[in-house]
Structures are given as structure tokens and as C-alpha cells.
Amino acid sequence: MRSVIGWLEQRFNLTEMFSFLTNFGLFPADLDTRLPLRDAIRESLERPMPSYARWPRVLGILALLLFAFLGITGVMLAFYYQPTPSQAYESVTILVRDVTFGWFVHQVHRWGAQLLLLILLARLWRFYFQGVYKAPREALWVVAVLMFLVAAQSDLTGRLLGWSAGGYWTSVRAMELLYALPLLGPVFAFLVGGSSIDSLVLLRFYFLHVVVLPGLLIGLFFINFSGVRRVGLSADPRERRGGSGVYQRYLFNLLILAVLILGGLVTLATLAPNPFEKPADPYSTPPGARPPWYLLASYGFMESFPAFVPRSARGFIVELILAACLLVPWIDRSAGRALRERRVAIAAGIVVLLAWAFFTWQGYRMESLR
Amino acid sequence: MNESHREPEQDGPGQGRRSALRWLIGGFLSLWGLGAAAVALSFLRAPTSARRAGEGQVRCGSFSGLPVGAARLVRHGAEPLFVLRVSDTEALALSAVCTHLRCVLTWDDAKKTILCPCHAGSFDRNGNVLSGPPTRALRQFAAEVRADEILVHL
Numbered sequence: 092m093r094s095v096i097g098w099l100e101q102r103f104n105l106t107e108m109f110s111f112l113t114n115f116g117l118f119p120a121d122l123d124t125r126l127p128l129r130d131a132i133r134e135s136l137e138r139p140m141p142s143y144a145r146w147p148r149v150l151g152i153l154a155l156l157l158f159a160f161l162g163i164t165g166v167m168l169a170f171y172y173q174p175t176p177s178q179a180y181e182s183v184t185i186l187v188r189d190v191t192f193g194w195f196v197h198q199v200h201r202w203g204a205q206l207l208l209l210i211l212l213a214r215l216w217r218f219y220f221q222g223v224y225k226a227p228r229e230a231l232w233v234v235a236v237l238m239f240l241v242a243a244q245s246d247l248t249g250r251l252l253g254w255s256a257g258g259y260w261t262s263v264r265a266m267e268l269l270y271a272l273p274l275l276g277p278v279f280a281f282l283v284g285g286s287s288i289d290s291l292v293l294l295r296f297y298f299l300h301v302v303v304l305p306g307l308l309i310g311l312f313f314i315n316f317s318g319v320r321r322v323g324l325s326a327d328p329r330e331r332r333g334g335s336g337v338y339q340r341y342l343f344n345l346l347i348l349a350v351l352i353l354g355g356l357v358t359l360a361t362l363a364p365n366p367f368e369k370p371a372d373p374y375s376t377p378p379g380a381r382p383p384w385y386l387l388a389s390y391g392f393m394e395s396f397p398a399f400v401p402r403s404a405r406g407f408i409v410e411l412i413l414a415a416c417l418l419v420p421w422i423d424r425s426a427g428r429a430l431r432e433r434r435v436a437i438a439a440g441i442v443v444l445l446a447w448a449f450f451t452w453q454g455y456r457m458e459s460l461r
Numbered sequence: 462m463n464e465s466h467r468e469p470e471q472d473g474p475g476q477g478r479r480s481a482l483r484w485l486i487g488g489f490l491s492l493w494g495l496g497a498a499a500v501a502l503s504f505l506r507a508p509t510s511a512r513r514a515g516e517g518q519v520r521c522g523s524f525s526g527l528p529v530g531a532a533r534l535v536r537h538g539a540e541p542l543f544v545l546r547v548s549d550t551e552a553l554a555l556s557a558v559c560t561h562l563r564c565v566l567t568w569d570d571a572k573k574t575i576l577c578p579c580h581a582g583s584f585d586r587n588g589n590v591l592s593g594p595p596t597r598a599l600r601q602f603a604a605e606v607r608a609d610e611i612l613v614h615l
Contacts, residue, residue: 264562267562267563281505281506282505284506284507285507285509287538287539287540288539289538289539291507292507373541373565374534374536374541374557374565375565375567375578376564376565376578376579378578378579380564394594398594398596457580458579
């Protein structure tokens with residue numbers, strides 16, 4: 092093994108080839124490309140690391156881990172999936188029923204997507220309430236918001252692919268909602284290729300799901316971790332900066348978390364599998380067709396207006412909220428990061444959180460009324 | 462700095478030629494960029510005519526098999542239709558997609574109304590809103606009866 096690496100090391104700069112990973116959050120600083128790979132990693136492991144490099148500042152790297160897991164299971168699913176309306180449901184059935192461990196890969200992929208979204212959302216709220224978006228970390232906030240949006244789009248495009256009744260009507264609902272947005276709606280319609288779901292639209296959903304959106308997410312992860320390396324992990328104002336610990340310790344903590352989250356994922360996939368649904372029938376709407384949970388709030392919000400407000404106006408308000416979300420670091424000009432220095436921002440955050448919960452419930456309830 | 466490697470003076474000879482070249486390069490590159498973007502964007506725009514071909518006329522089944530006052534759901538494309546028999550000789554075609562949130566509507570034969578299964582909207586036989594959240598009437602299509610078959614022109 093050592094001799095193989097030595098042989099390779101004479102022909103490639105392995106450290107340089109490996110060092111791109113430092114931009115994906117695995118290493119806190121550049122590897123020394125003059126050293127052989129093994130020595131460079133050992134040297135990097137012994138670098139001092141601030142003591143604040145622990146929970147909850149690991150949500151980003153956990154998201155990356157889950158994303159990698161989704162990528163692997165996604166590639167596995169792609170070996171069997173056929174993206175046409177007539178074959179999609181059948182191919183998923185074969186995958187789940189006949190392929191050894193097909194059900195497991197499928198469930199892990201589905202649950203992994205939900206966990207990824209939850210982690211990205213938790214990360215956003217942590218950034219907000221702890222004031223992580225304060226200078227010089229404004230860009231990290233913007234990237235975090237974009238990451239959640241792109242991940243949500245990935246989940247949304249994935250829901251249609253199985254061509255099940257629930258997935259199909261969820262997509263119809265979500266498309267109705269997104270197309271009502273005055274500026275972004277036409278962009279979505281352009282990318283997806285129409286408002287009614289036919290074979291071309293399914294193919295585009297598939298392509299967006301397996302190539303375009305994951306590519307965007309990888310880019311966002313890259314920007315995020317490069318940014319973290321530039322501006323550093325955020326310190327809680329109450330914590331003392333500096334301190335003890337080497338990078339190795341951080342890596343071990345991360346490994347423990349990775350094992351925990353993957354264990355959780357496998358547990359969910361085995362003990363709480365998503366039910367297998369009937370095939371989609373484009374000619375009958377099943378009861379309780381709802382947009383996915385992260386769109387329920389916007390859905391409930393859009394439908395709570397009196398009838399005379401045009402849908403484009405409601406959509407415009409949703410877009411304003413989205414823009415405000417992206418511009419949070421420039422809206423909140425309060426001085427410090429401590430809670431008592433940001434009373435207005437914290438109060439606004441709590442109000443938004445409550446409103447979000449309320450409209451989510453509203454959107455959920457709307458489809459339960461019979 | 463070495464004297465021989467100095468940049469030419471601002472108003473020295475060759476400066477005009479240099480900036481002209483820079484402008485030309487920039488101009489041509491941006492033209493190429495514009496052209497590439499136009500090609501890529503128009504390529505990405507999904508064609509609509511190809512999908513509409515063959516959709517101009519929908520055959521909606523036999524006319525005599527449909528009693529007067531009854532309706533039939535025609536499973537066609539992404540936008541299904543209702544054909545209703547109005548009288549002994551006439552049929553009417555309505556879109557079967559709710560104008561509120563695109564649910565597929567159902568026909569209530571007892572009340573002779575069109576119902577939305579999602580949010581309890583209802584429409585009358587001509588597609589006008591009777592109750593519920595929809596605000597717009599259903600789209601009507603021209604229907605004709607030819608050799609005991611209902612043909613709908615979209």
C-alpha cells in the first residue's frame with residue numbers, strides 16, 4: 092500500500108489533487124502541497140482548532156454528508172429508473188419489489204432528502220437567532236438561504252419521478268403555487284417546459300433532479316466552505332475564543348455525528364418507510380393532495396387572501412418575503428450579536444416562525460376539509 | 462522597475478491601436494456570448510406546437526350513448542374535458558380542470574352540476590361558478606356531432 096502510494100506520489104502531486112477537499116469543509120486550512128499526502132494530512136490533523144468548533148457549528152458539514160449519501164443512493168436508483176410516464180411507476184415498482192435491497196436504497200434516498208431539508212432549515216434558524224449573518228458572514232447567510240431553496244427544488248422535482256398518485260398531485264399543487272409568482276413563475280415554467288405534466292415535463296424534472304440541481308448544490312457547498320475558511324467559524328459572544336483542541340478531535344466528533352445521523356437515517360428508512368402509493372391518474376384528483384411541507388405555509392398564505400386579490404399580487408407578496416429573507420444581513424443593522432442587542436430582530440424572528448407554523452397548519456387544514 | 466519594460470505612456474504611440482483592439486476583442490466576445498445565450502435559451506424553451514399537433518380535434522365517443530342532460534369525462538391529454546349532451550342534436554364541451562387550483566372535476570349526475578373534489582367548488586352545466594373558491598368560469602370548446610360521434614375542437 093505504502094509503495095503504491097509512493098509510486099503514485101512520484102508521478103502525481105497527490106496532496107494537490109486531494110486538497111480540493113479542503114474547500115468542502117473537511118480540512119480547516121490548506122494542505123501543505125510540498126509534503127507527501129500522508130504527512131500533509133497528519134500535519135493538518137495536529138493543527139490547533141478553536142474550541143468552539145463543535146455543535147451546533149456542524150450543521151453545514153452534516154448537510155454535506157447527507158448530500159453525499161443522497162448522491163450515492165441517487166446514482167444507485169438511476170440504474171433502474173425510467174423517466175417516462177408509462178414506465179416510471181413500473182420501474183420503481185420493480186426497483187422496490189424485485190431488486191435486492193431496492194426498497195432500502197429507495198427509502199434511504201427519500202428520508203435522506205427530508206433530513207437534508209430539515210438540517211438546512213435548522214441551520215437557517217440557527218444563523219438567524221444567533222446572529223451568524225452579521226459581518227463578515229453575510230455571504231454565508233445568502234448561500235445558506237439559496238442552499239435551502241435549491242435543496243427544496245431538488246426534493247420537489249424528485250417527488251414527481253415515482254409517478255405515484257401522491258407525488259403527481261403534490262407536483263401539480265406546487266407548480267400551481269410557483270407559477271402564480273409574478274417574476275419567478277415564468278422562469279420556473281421556462282425551465283420545466285409547461286404547466287401541464289406530460290412526458291417532456293417529466294424528463295425535465297428528471298434531468299433537473301439528477302444533474303442541474305445537484306450541480307448547483309455542490310457549487311453552493313463549495314462557496315459555503317470556502318467562505319467559512321475565509322471568515323472562520325462563528326464564535327458565540329458568550330464563549331471564550333481561542334482555546335484548546337486539535338483538528339483531529341473535531342474530526343472525531345464529526346465522525347460520531349455522522350454515525351448518529353446515518354444510523355437515524357437507516358432507522359427511519361427501515362422502521363418508518365414511506366408508504367407505497369397507487370400510480371398517478373392524471374384524470375382524478377385524490378383527496379388531500381397537498382404541496383410538500385416546506386411549501387404549505389406559502390400555500391396557506393396565498394389561499395388566505397379574499398377572492399378579489401389577484402393571484403399575481405399574492406405571489407408578489409410571497410416574493411417580497413423571500414427577498415427580505417435573502418437580505419436579512421442588510422436589513423438587521425443592530426450593533427451586536429448578543430440576544431439583548433438584537434431585541435427587534437429576535438422578536439421579528441419569533442413572529443415569522445409563529446406565522447410560518449400558523450400558515451403551514453392553515454395550508455394543511457385546507458386540504459383536509461371535505 | 463526596469464526602464465525597458467515600462468508600459469507605453471498614456472498618450473504614446475500605439476495606445477490608440479491597443480485600446481481599439483481591446484474594444485474589438487471585447488465586442489466580438491460579447492457578440493459570441495449573446496449569440497450563444499440566444500441559442501441556448503431558445504433551445505431550452507419547450508416547443509408547444511409539436512405537443513399541440515394532433516390535439517386540434519378530440520374524438521369524444523358516441524353521441525347516442527350519452528343521454529340528454531348527462532355528461533362524460535373525456536380522458537384527453539393533460540387537460541381532460543367534459544362533453545355534455547344539451548339536447549337531441551347538440552353537445553357542449555367544457556374543460557374538466559378547476560379554475561382554482563387545477564383539480565380534475567367530477568360530474569354529479571343527480572344534481573347535474575360539476576363538482577371540485579378538492580375545495581368544494583361547483584360549476585353549473587355551462588361552466589359558470591356556482592359556489593366555492595373558483596372565480597373564473599370553465600373554458601368552453603366548440604363541439605359538433607358528426608356521424609354519431611362527438612368531435613371537440615380545442
